[in-house]
Amino acid sequence: MNNLPPEINRVNNNLFGGTKPAVTAAVCLLTCLLLPAPLSGLLDGVYLFLPVGLAGGAAAYALFYAVKGLGIGKFKAAALLLVCAGASAVFCRLFTSDIQKTVLSAGYIFPGAVLSAKLSAKPPAPKEIKPDLFERALQRLKQALKPFKPDDGEKPEKAAETAPVPSYPSRVSCITAMSAVLGAAFAVFMVALLIAERGGFNPSIFSDWLAEQTERIQTIISSFTMENGGETRPLYTGENLTFMVNYILLVLPAVIIVFCLISSWLSTLVFAICSLAAGFYRRFFEYGWPVKISRSSAVVFIAVYLGAMFFGRNPAVYILFANFVLILTPGFVLIGVRDTILKLADDYRRPSGILLIAASVILAFVNFMAVFVLMSFAGVVYTLFERRRNRNDRRDGDDNSVS
Numbered sequence: 001m002n003n004l005p006p007e008i009n010r011v012n013n014n015l016f017g018g019t020k021p022a023v024t025a026a027v028c029l030l031t032c033l034l035l036p037a038p039l040s041g042l043l044d045g046v047y048l049f050l051p052v053g054l055a056g057g058a059a060a061y062a063l064f065y066a067v068k069g070l071g072i073g074k075f076k077a078a079a080l081l082l083v084c085a086g087a088s089a090v091f092c093r094l095f096t097s098d099i100q101k102t103v104l105s106a107g108y109i110f111p112g113a114v115l116s117a118k119l120s121a122k123p124p125a126p127k128e129i130k131p132d133l134f135e136r137a138l139q140r141l142k143q144a145l146k147p148f149k150p151d152d153g154e155k156p157e158k159a160a161e162t163a164p165v166p167s168y169p170s171r172v173s174c175i176t177a178m179s180a181v182l183g184a185a186f187a188v189f190m191v192a193l194l195i196a197e198r199g200g201f202n203p204s205i206f207s208d209w210l211a212e213q214t215e216r217i218q219t220i221i222s223s224f225t226m227e228n229g230g231e232t233r234p235l236y237t238g239e240n241l242t243f244m245v246n247y248i249l250l251v252l253p254a255v256i257i258v259f260c261l262i263s264s265w266l267s268t269l270v271f272a273i274c275s276l277a278a279g280f281y282r283r284f285f286e287y288g289w290p291v292k293i294s295r296s297s298a299v300v301f302i303a304v305y306l307g308a309m310f311f312g313r314n315p316a317v318y319i320l321f322a323n324f325v326l327i328l329t330p331g332f333v334l335i336g337v338r339d340t341i342l343k344l345a346d347d348y349r350r351p352s353g354i355l356l357i358a359a360s361v362i363l364a365f366v367n368f369m370a371v372f373v374l375m376s377f378a379g380v381v382y383t384l385f386e387r388r389r390n391r392n393d394r395r396d397g398d399d400n401s402v403s
Helices: 018-035 037-044 044-069 072-094 099-105 107-119 132-146 170-198 204-223 238-278 295-309 314-341 351-364 370-386 385-400
Strands: 225-230 231-234
Touching: 018 037, 018 044, 018 072, 018 238, 037 072, 037 099, 044 072, 044 099, 044 107, 044 238, 044 351, 072 099, 072 107, 099 170, 099 370, 107 170, 107 238, 170 204, 170 238, 204 238, 238 314, 295 314, 295 370, 314 351, 314 370, 351 370, 370 385
Parallel strands: none
Antiparallel strands: 225 231
16 A cells, blocks of 8 residues: 555555454445435435445445455456445435436445545655745745845754655545546536436537526525515515526536535545554554645635625626635635644644634524634635644744753
């Protein structure tokens, strides 16, 4: 596997021997077979991506163990996964009469196969960490201001040591790859479904489908009402109704991308839990397997958010920026929540963590969506200043060791 200690052979299958990995793989196969059907009966629409993600992580572990632990070969392991997916679809067909849910219940083979393939591949040679766009701009700014700084006679600060690059694929790269494959498979499925429902392909099937969805969304939004002075009135009328309908249609691709990302993240979470249960998580992920977003993405998030605020009067510009905000928000929310919780274990940063949690609780009673906005910007701040925080932590550790 990846990132194993030097004394362990990367292709030594004895590493995966024992009862715990085998039992975990058996439980994962049962999870793939039994989980999608009941969840598909309870969930509709884009929420069907959730059982796909959960079962996909279990499938990834089962496939990985079949290749590495049993040594049956990639093609036989893929055939086993296909058989399991087919059985899952049959079970879902018995559980629900919806053919769409039946097909989608077997969709976990895509994230499962992609995640297993990426983690089973030969690890690339370690690469030198290069500063990103934000770091390079900051360095140039420091060099430009250096002549104006007074010479205080102090020694220049020692450059921070470059952290080792893990040899296994990063979690973000796995999530991105799974999301791309899952989104492409979903697009092909929707096109095939439209062609089957319309009795063949013709250019008008997409325009007809779009007109039907527009009418459907307009009916739903028109039913929203509010009370004003004891009188019930529609919440959206006229131009506001037209704008909301168009807005929902135009951000629908971003919504699907977000659910692909959430589904893929669930797959990585389930795989990590299964690896932990099998007892070899630390052998694979010696430095952990965190979600890390580049600081360039944080800068883009701030730019598009401010662009939506200041240039949002133009509907086309607002919708364009809104799509970027929707796609980037879940990742930064995850980082914001994670690092806020980690702050509680730090004596120096605990007050700010408590403040953020208190603000989130208060906002939850006012507008729950505001909590996501707060945590997303907390994640952006953590991402932008992560290296400085890590550098300060290392310096504090050196000082404590000297004392």
